Amino acid sequence: MSPELINLIIQATGESLYMVGIAALLGTAFGLPLGVFLATSRKGELYAAPLVNRVLGIVVNATRSTPFIILVVAIIPFTRLIAGTSIGSTAAIVPLTIASTPFIARLVEAAIREVDGGLIETASSFGASPLQIVFKVLIPEALPGLLLALTLAVVSLLGYSAMVGAVGGGGLGDLGIRYGYQRFMPEMMLAVVVVLIALVQLVQSAGDYLARRVNRRLRHR
Amino acid sequence: MVRFEAISKTYPAYRGKPGVNALQDIDFAIPRGSITGVIGRSGAGKSSLVRLINGLEKPTTGRVIVDNRDISALAGRELRLAQRSIGMIFQHFNLRSSRTAAGNIALPLEIAGWTKADIKARVAELLALVGIADKHDRYPSELSGGQKQRVGIARALATRPSVLLSDEATSALDPQTTRAILDLLANINRELGVTIVLITHEMSVVRQLAREVVVLDGGHVVESGHVADIFTHPKHPITQSFLAEVIGDSLPVSLASRMASEPSAGGQAVIRVQVRGAGAGDTVVARLARDLGLDVALLSARIDEIGGQHVGSLTLGIPGGEDAVTRTLAWLSQHQFSAERLGYVA
Numbered sequence: 001m002s003p004e005l006i007n008l009i010i011q012a013t014g015e016s017l018y019m020v021g022i023a024a025l026l027g028t029a030f031g032l033p034l035g036v037f038l039a040t041s042r043k044g045e046l047y048a049a050p051l052v053n054r055v056l057g058i059v060v061n062a063t064r065s066t067p068f069i070i071l072v073v074a075i076i077p078f079t080r081l082i083a084g085t086s087i088g089s090t091a092a093i094v095p096l097t098i099a100s101t102p103f104i105a106r107l108v109e110a111a112i113r114e115v116d117g118g119l120i121e122t123a124s125s126f127g128a129s130p131l132q133i134v135f136k137v138l139i140p141e142a143l144p145g146l147l148l149a150l151t152l153a154v155v156s157l158l159g160y161s162a163m164v165g166a167v168g169g170g171g172l173g174d175l176g177i178r179y180g181y182q183r184f185m186p187e188m189m190l191a192v193v194v195v196l197i198a199l200v201q202l203v204q205s206a207g208d209y210l211a212r213r214v215n216r217r218l219r220h221r
Numbered sequence: 222m223v224r225f226e227a228i229s230k231t232y233p234a235y236r237g238k239p240g241v242n243a244l245q246d247i248d249f250a251i252p253r254g255s256i257t258g259v260i261g262r263s264g265a266g267k268s269s270l271v272r273l274i275n276g277l278e279k280p281t282t283g284r285v286i287v288d289n290r291d292i293s294a295l296a297g298r299e300l301r302l303a304q305r306s307i308g309m310i311f312q313h314f315n316l317r318s319s320r321t322a323a324g325n326i327a328l329p330l331e332i333a334g335w336t337k338a339d340i341k342a343r344v345a346e347l348l349a350l351v352g353i354a355d356k357h358d359r360y361p362s363e364l365s366g367g368q369k370q371r372v373g374i375a376r377a378l379a380t381r382p383s384v385l386l387s388d389e390a391t392s393a394l395d396p397q398t399t400r401a402i403l404d405l406l407a408n409i410n411r412e413l414g415v416t417i418v419l420i421t422h423e424m425s426v427v428r429q430l431a432r433e434v435v436v437l438d439g440g441h442v443v444e445s446g447h448v449a450d451i452f453t454h455p456k457h458p459i460t461q462s463f464l465a466e467v468i469g470d471s472l473p474v475s476l477a478s479r480m481a482s483e484p485s486a487g488g489q490a491v492i493r494v495q496v497r498g499a500g501a502g503d504t505v506v507a508r509l510a511r512d513l514g515l516d517v518a519l520l521s522a523r524i525d526e527i528g529g530q531h532v533g534s535l536t537l538g539i540p541g542g543e544d545a546v547t548r549t550l551a552w553l554s555q556h557q558f559s560a561e562r563l564g565y566v567a
Contacts, residue, residue, distance in 0.1 A: 124277055127333070
């Protein structure tokens with residue numbers, strides 16, 4: 001493979017990591033509080049607001065059931081408003097963030113709901129405020145689950161990022177389609193797939209490792 | 222100290238499930254510095270009752286006064302401040318698995334806004350108090366059930382509460398560990414003067430630790446008072462059934478299988494004598510045999526001590542036919558023993 005092509009792969013990998021990294025950060029920044037709220041706003045919970053909970057749930061489900069490629073195209077005006085343009089890796093971060101936020105929120109919600117209700121009651125019994133319960137009980141106890149959720153989200157984002165090539169987002173997926181498919185270069189397609197597989201393995205291993213490290217329950221079993 | 226005034230608690234109907242009257246007409250007081258056992262079967266309302274004391278639940282009607290304050294009227298920040306003076310321990314310990322023993326004990330102090338240095342000193346003190354100073358850096362997964370409950374007790378006492386609530390705290394522990402934990406609670410009550418309210422379905426817990434007892438059934442207080450008074454003269458069937466758990470009212474299998482309803486020649490009449498009160502059972506067999514000149518057989522006996530009073534029953538075999546039985550029953554009744562004829566054995 002020629003040095004130019006290798007350069008292309010390196011550049012595309014950089015674009016993919018940039019899009020996925022920023023989108024994962026933003027998705028977590030929005031998705032974590034949203035997920036905590038979804039878990040704690042059900043009837044009888046800390047921030048009980050069943051009606052708000054249901055409305056948010058519907059919005060989250062609607063976003064999650066929209067195919068990503070359609071979401072990308074549908075929100076082009078919004079993307080232009082936020083990023084100033086609808087083309088390029090930076091613009092692609094907008095749909096990636098919008099798609100990952102509800103996904104992360106649902107994973108966070110599931111992890112938080114796994115926390116033993118007895119712990120919440122215990123913290124209430126010694127006078128912890130709802131916010132203290134969230135930060136001193138729910139999030140730290142759910143941390144292994146949260147880390148695994150984030151890992152899953154990053155892996156999914158890598159998959160999504162391959163689709164934003166359709167709107168000039170760049171990245172590995174774009175490279176694979178333009179060179180590997182449209183220019184009949186199977187070796188390029190193979191290289192892109194190998195890099196993606198390596199990235200996913202890396203992310204998953206790192207996530208597993210971190211989750212195991214914070215999980216005292218498993219560590220001492 | 223803790224006073225329930227005309228309390229009722231109703232859980233409203235929800236999603237097709239009918240509403241539940243968990244507690245009704247609850248009116249009693251728990252004296253300062255006492256150890257009070259609240260005993261009842263599952264669903265009797267024990268958990269609801271204890272959660273009214275620390276404001277985890279609100280009564281539907283009535284008031285709960287703790288330390289001269291109506292805790293049922295408090296909310297938000299005021300309630301959270303009041304909760305710091307009421308500790309609670311749980312059946313399943315409810316420790317944070319990702320924190321060490323010391324970290325778990327520190328949690329209520331962090332929430333109360335103590336400084337790091339103060340927390341450190343207090344945690345060391347508490348670990349020593351509950352006898353696990355060497356487990357400072359251990360995670361809950363590395364501790365035994367008894368050690369976990371000791372951490373729970375230390376955590377509940379961290380903010381120096383005046384009341385300690387125990388929600389079936391020994392129900393998940395083996396008998397030996399239960400005894401050790403109950404001893405620890407007795408020490409804490411004696412040395413720190415903390416009022417302890419124990420809810421339990423185990424008579425053995427009440428018997429070993431409590432001085433006052435409240436018997437709950439179907440959301441009502443059916444009996445309450447000193448442990449010795451209640452269990453030497455149990456009035457309500459539920460109290461009697463709890464007492465039977467300790468003293469047992471079933472006959473040994475070999476005896477029960479030989480029991481007949483008609484006397485046989487040369488056989489014995491089987492009589493059960495109830496023993497109640499200090500030293501009551503000590504000499505009854507000897508005196509009965511001497512006074513009536515009968516070879517009284519002791520077929521089975523169980524006497525236990527509850528609140529310093531003897532409680533139990535003796536099963537006696539009386540030889541010598543109907544005349545001897547009549548004389549025996551008359552003697553027992555004359556000496557204030559309650560007795561009944563169960564049958565005959567050959």
